[in-house]
Amino acid sequence: MRLRAIVPPLLILPTIGLLLSGVITWINIGFTADFTARWLRGFVSALPVMLVAFAFMAVLDRKVQQVFAGRSALARKLILAACTACMMELLLASVVTLSNRGFAPGFAIAWGAAFVKSLPVGLCVSLCMGFVIKPQLDRLAAGR
Numbered sequence: 001m002r003l004r005a006i007v008p009p010l011l012i013l014p015t016i017g018l019l020l021s022g023v024i025t026w027i028n029i030g031f032t033a034d035f036t037a038r039w040l041r042g043f044v045s046a047l048p049v050m051l052v053a054f055a056f057m058a059v060l061d062r063k064v065q066q067v068f069a070g071r072s073a074l075a076r077k078l079i080l081a082a083c084t085a086c087m088m089e090l091l092l093a094s095v096v097t098l099s100n101r102g103f104a105p106g107f108a109i110a111w112g113a114a115f116v117k118s119l120p121v122g123l124c125v126s127l128c129m130g131f132v133i134k135p136q137l138d139r140l141a142a143g144r
Contacts, residue, residue: 008136008137008140009054009137012129012133013047013050013051013054014047016050016088016125016129017043017046017047017050017092018043019121019125020046020088020089020092020096020118020121020122020125021039021042021043021046021092021096022039022043023117023118023121024042024092024093024096024097024100024114024118025038025039025042025096025100026039027113027114027117027118028096028097028100028101028110028114029100038099038100041099041100042095042096042099042100043096045095045096045098045099046091046092046095046096046099049091049092049094049095050088050091050092052091053087053088053091056087057084057087060080060083060084060087061080064076064079064080064083077130077131078127078130080126080130081123081126081127081129081130081131082123082126084126084129084130085119085122085123085125085126086119086122088122088125088126089115089118089119089122090115092118092122093111093114093115093118094111096114097110097111097114
């Protein structure tokens with residue numbers, strides 16, 4: 001029973017990491033001959049950051065629920081999705097751009113472009129997580 005509640009999040013995190021690191025790598029370097037190698041290097045670099053961010057999301061969820069307690073559940077979910085997307089894209093754009101480009105001249109511009117251009121993908125992922133996947137995971141954890 002407990003394994004049923006643990007396995008899905010363990011599969012979801014790397015899947016999100018692969019998607020977002022791929023998008024950011026594409027934004028950073030385009031589809032070059034070494035795209036796959038650089039994408040995988042960015043993904044591996046992003047995993048530890050994603051684990052920290054994933055742990056922080058529970059804190060973020062509680063804070064959004066407290067600060068926006070007077071708002072509807074829909075509004076709180078939308079706010080949480082936006083905050084989560086911004087946090088994840090900020091962190092992943094930083095790590096993957098650093099992995100792809102290093103602290104070379106132009107890093108800040110490349111990071112900014114990666115953050116802004118990947119944010120719509122992050123918002124879609126966050127909305128899907130908040131409205132579809134998280135309710136399913138909560139039901140699994142509750143044993144229903």
